[in-house]
Amino acid sequence: MKxxxxxxxxxxLQIPPSATLAIxxxxxxxxxxxxxxxxxxxxxxxxxxxxxxxxALQQNAHRKEYLPVQGLPRLRESIARYYNQxxxxxxxxxxxxxxxxxxxxxxxxxxxVKTGLLLPSPSWVSYAPQAQICDKPVGWIPTFEEDRWVLTxxxxxxxCKANPQNKLLIVNYPSNPxxxxxxxxxAPQLAEIARRYGLLVISDEIYCPLQFDTIADSxxxxxxxxxxxxxxxxxxxxxxxxxxxxxxxxKSLNELLPAVKGLASxxxxxxxxxxxxxxIESYNFPDEIKQYLNDSRxxxxxxxxxxxxxxxxxxxxxxxxxxxxxxxxxxSSFKQNLSDMGITSSIQLCNLILDETGVALxxxxxxxxxxxELTARLAFVDFDGKYALRxxxxxxxxxxWQEEFIKKCCPRIIVGVEKLTRWLSNxxx
Ligand SMILES: Cc1ncc(COP(=O)(O)O)c(C=O)c1O
Numbered sequence: 001m002k003x004x005x006x007x008x009x010x011x012x013l014q015i016p017p018s019a020t021l022a023i024x025x026x027x028x029x030x031x032x033x034x035x036x037x038x039x040x041x042x043x044x045x046x047x048x049x050x051x052x053x054x055x056a057l058q059q060n061a062h063r064k065e066y067l068p069v070q071g072l073p074r075l076r077e078s079i080a081r082y083y084n085q086x087x088x089x090x091x092x093x094x095x096x097x098x099x100x101x102x103x104x105x106x107x108x109x110x111x112x113v114k115t116g117l118l119l120p121s122p123s124w125v126s127y128a129p130q131a132q133i134c135d136k137p138v139g140w141i142p143t144f145e146e147d148r149w150v151l152t153x154x155x156x157x158x159x160c161k162a163n164p165q166n167k168l169l170i171v172n173y174p175s176n177p178x179x180x181x182x183x184x185x186x187a188p189q190l191a192e193i194a195r196r197y198g199l200l201v202i203s204d205e206i207y208c209p210l211q212f213d214t215i216a217d218s219x220x221x222x223x224x225x226x227x228x229x230x231x232x233x234x235x236x237x238x239x240x241x242x243x244x245x246x247x248x249x250x251k252s253l254n255e256l257l258p259a260v261k262g263l264a265s266x267x268x269x270x271x272x273x274x275x276x277x278x279x280i281e282s283y284n285f286p287d288e289i290k291q292y293l294n295d296s297r298x299x300x301x302x303x304x305x306x307x308x309x310x311x312x313x314x315x316x317x318x319x320x321x322x323x324x325x326x327x328x329x330x331x332s333s334f335k336q337n338l339s340d341m342g343i344t345s346s347i348q349l350c351n352l353i354l355d356e357t358g359v360a361l362x363x364x365x366x367x368x369x370x371x372x373e374l375t376a377r378l379a380f381v382d383f384d385g386k387y388a389l390r391x392x393x394x395x396x397x398x399x400x401w402q403e404e405f406i407k408k409c410c411p412r413i414i415v416g417v418e419k420l421t422r423w424l425s426n427x428x429x
Contacts, residue, residue, distance in 0.1 A: 038416035046385030071098030102245030116166030139163035179321025191222030
């Protein structure tokens, strides 16, 4: 007999789990069935947390007190110094807030302002669902593969005109999902438009320390009065599970930081004390951590370039990555063959690739692309980062070490790329 539920009137929110987690669950399920899966779906750092930080965490394990909502003053000082020295910005400890991941801080900033959101397409999976939770309209801004999927001044201006009520813009460079960064001279142009339309910008710079070559330009340098910079330990220190995120607020927005602090005080209270004490070590940025970061960038650049070269030479199109963990392959040149196989959306494409090859990718539609565009996000992090760092330290002086490196340190990347190219050549034959 069916028991009548007395909970029907709760009005439970319909929020599905994030797309990234869903593909991870499906991959795990296939692994448990004995399938070999290449994990190009989940964007987690392959590198270990630097030894110095692990030691600092051990030494601070006894800390048991609640810390200030905004974060430990000593940590905020080291974060401000790090941003100013490394990125030529101009923050004080009082402008900095730490939270349990930058995801939570971005959510609280969205919650703290009533205005709607402007979001380049493609964008990271969580910004739009967060806006939905906050009852915010989202104005998607088109970007184009020819522009490396990076937001242009013209597109931003058109979006500002079309969505005059949406005054919050989130940008993220190097980008998750495309790996693209602002080209030279782009930040000042975007800044000029943001200033003219009175936008509040969240510049999500969580992958900036992993920019491969030149230092990434920041909108905060060109539009300091209206830009909040977010980041944290998750990507450049391999410490996603430590849950420490950072937001740096401009002085001119002096009502916003207290509002976000108010929301934090009524929700998470403060970041775990041992984590905050240990994080001081990373933001003090000693030579050991500089070396670790530099080597991480060198390795990621080599892997990105290998995957890009192999996939583009078989007909997939995509821009090269400037930093971070991701590439954004476009399978549109196989559109006719795929359509003949009944594949007309990125979700169908990724499901079929996972079923037939065991390679996990995320569909472009999860990042705000049209569902019938055959794009996907590829996270090139399925390798042992600890082994890769060790290998690099003893081979860095050899010429053309990259080829040997990929063979020795990235066997699963090779397998994933070969499976994809073989599958595509079968599709087109
Ligand atoms: C673009 C981007 N922003 C923010 C985050 C959130 O990171 P965290 O909450 O770990 O600081 C992620 C994590 O995947 C991300 O890829």
